[in-house]
Amino acid sequence: MKPCLASVFIATSLDGYIARLDGELDWLPSAEADNDMGYETFSASVDVLVMGRHTFEKVLSFGDWPYDLPVKVLSHSKRTMPQALEAKAEFMQGEPAAILGVLASQGFRHAYIDGGETIQAFIRPQLIERLIITRVSVLIGEGLSLFGKLSEPNAMITWRHVKTFTWSNGLVQSHYQRV
Template identity: 30%
Template sequence: MGKVIFYGAISLDGYLAGLEDQLDWLFQTDTGVATTYEAFFATIDTTVMGRKTYQEAKKLMDEGPLYPETTNYVFSHTRKDPLPDATLVASDPVAFVSALKQEKNVWVVGGGSLLKPLLEADLIDEWFIQIAPVLLGEGKPLFEAGDYARRLTFVETKQMGELTELHYVRKAEQTSE
């Protein structure tokens, strides 16, 4: 059995991106010499992401291939044209990711609207959240409002230059609080 993992950076006030999907704040953040990305990525078989996340990632990669080492899925209800490096998915993300998790380690790349139903279905097994020392004031939140209250188990923190990485795993049993 695989697992579903969120790995990504947010601003100190909880945003994945600016209102227009800007990530300049992240690229202006000094990550120091070492990050956890390479070790994390070596454990991943599959990526899932929303259409906007895919489009922004492609821009950042100068339209080059996106994660050629993995199988990639992009959730979209509007885009119909084939993608060169990912498979479009218009079905329910909970059922789709649940099936992938049976055999694969799945990286939820983003964004918040894809993450919300996965959270509500309690599908996220592990979290790696890097916090950048910047306040955006507005933008695309990591956590959209939803029905997913739960407590996680702390694993560790790591300092990577100006980023602080929080690592959590799902608690084995949830109790009401």
């Protein structure tokens, strides 16, 4: 059985935050109809989305469910999926490596990992293969950091820069591959 690969596609402020301390995303620019900044291409490369519970709850506040691919929501406690989403999403528990193993056993090949704590949990054991980070030209001063502490003092995870784009709206997107 081939392992399930894991990748990240996310936006940060210039100062490295993915959301305000209260989880708000009001600093993100509105989506442009003619420029998805590579999201469609990225989403075509993945076959499952793994997100944390906080991210799931934030997505629920947007109204319409935005995903066409299966969604796995990580939660430390047992939860009930809203009935309208039972065929689209399910809750999972476990360590990141075990989750990727379960996904591989279910036939998934490439997971999109989303949500700050979830991304950090997959990065620490070096399970993320690819990072696509779009920097929004705004400083928000404080918030939820994309990268937390690594599991060991003086630890280091090395990434190879693949490419960088500058979009017409001023956003800068960099692609990295784990070495």
